[in-house]
Amino acid sequence: MSAGWPRGRAGQAIGLLGGSFDPAHEGHMAITLEAIRRFRLDRVWWMVSPGNPLKTRRPAPMARRIAQAERVALHPKIRVTDIEARLGTRYTAQTIARLTARYPGVDFVWLMGADNLVQLHRWQDWRQIVDTVPMGVFARPGDRLAARLSRAARVYRGAQLPMRAAEGLARARAPAWCFVNLPMSAVSSTAIRAGGDWPAG
Numbered sequence: 248m249s250a251g252w253p254r255g256r257a258g259q260a261i262g263l264l265g266g267s268f269d270p271a272h273e274g275h276m277a278i279t280l281e282a283i284r285r286f287r288l289d290r291v292w293w294m295v296s297p298g299n300p301l302k303t304r305r306p307a308p309m310a311r312r313i314a315q316a317e318r319v320a321l322h323p324k325i326r327v328t329d330i331e332a333r334l335g336t337r338y339t340a341q342t343i344a345r346l347t348a349r350y351p352g353v354d355f356v357w358l359m360g361a362d363n364l365v366q367l368h369r370w371q372d373w374r375q376i377v378d379t380v381p382m383g384v385f386a387r388p389g390d391r392l393a394a395r396l397s398r399a400a401r402v403y404r405g406a407q408l409p410m411r412a413a414e415g416l417a418r419a420r421a422p423a424w425c426f427v428n429l430p431m432s433a434v435s436s437t438a439i440r441a442g443g444d445w446p447a448g
């Protein structure tokens with residue numbers, strides 16, 4: 248069981264993949280492996296959310312989502328965590344503020360799919376997030392164009408790094424973000440739940 252406070256040392260570059268993970272799937276794995284490679288990350292922490300503030304549907308219990316995510320995240324650089332439950336946060340801006348204070352010298356990178364960039368401007372204190380940590384955004388079927396036209400992308404157009412500069416993202420000063428085009432995976436937790444392979448609630 249790897250839930251708990253993960254180790255993070257000064258000088259490390261650590262990606263944060265926040266998510267409902269209801270359930271975790273190979274799309275999470277694909278973007279995580281791509282992030283490790285492209286952004287030269289030492290670790291990626293999968294932060295299993297107590298509950299996305301913008302989703303009304305109640306997720307499966309935390310312990311079940313964590314146990315299942317650990318079965319998917321079989322990689323020495325990936326750590327599944329219940330950090331947000333420990334911190335008592337559900338809002339990413341708060342989580343990041345707490346983590347940067349708790350892990351001085353660690354270079355965090357926020358990771359997310361293009362669908363989340365599309366609605367980033369609806370998150371609490373969203374500009375604070377972009378101004379605090381570099382971000383890696385991953386193409387997702389159906390969301391590429393919307394991501395490019397999104398409010399966050401437009402506001403922070405000048406902070407976008409080209410893909411060829413991706414390896415410097417983790418060490419860049421925020422705001423800085425990179426859009427990664429990768430062979431897109433159509434898998435989603437929604438589709439898995441609809442298929443009946445993951446019991447509700």
Ligand SMILES: Nc1ncnc2c1ncn2[C@@H]1O[C@H](COP(=O)(O)OP(=O)(O)OP(=O)(O)O)[C@@H](O)[C@H]1O
Nearest residue numbers: 265266267268274359360363387432434435436437
């Ligand atoms: N196939 C994928 N391609 C790119 N990004 C993805 C993919 N699947 C998940 N992500 C990203 O991983 C993060 C966590 O995703 P989440 O746990 O909500 O899974 P999901 O499949 O998007 O779930 P749901 O279908 O319930 O919304 C989000 O930033 C999401 O955009």
Ligand SMILES: O=C(O)c1ccc[n+]([C@@H]2O[C@H](COP(=O)([O-])O)[C@@H](O)[C@H]2O)c1
Nearest residue numbers: 265266267296299301338339340370371
């Ligand atoms: O901080 C917010 O207002 C906020 C609003 C929506 C989503 N998030 C975070 O975005 C991450 C992805 O959520 P999800 O449900 O798409 O996996 C997860 O860590 C959520 O807590 C955060």
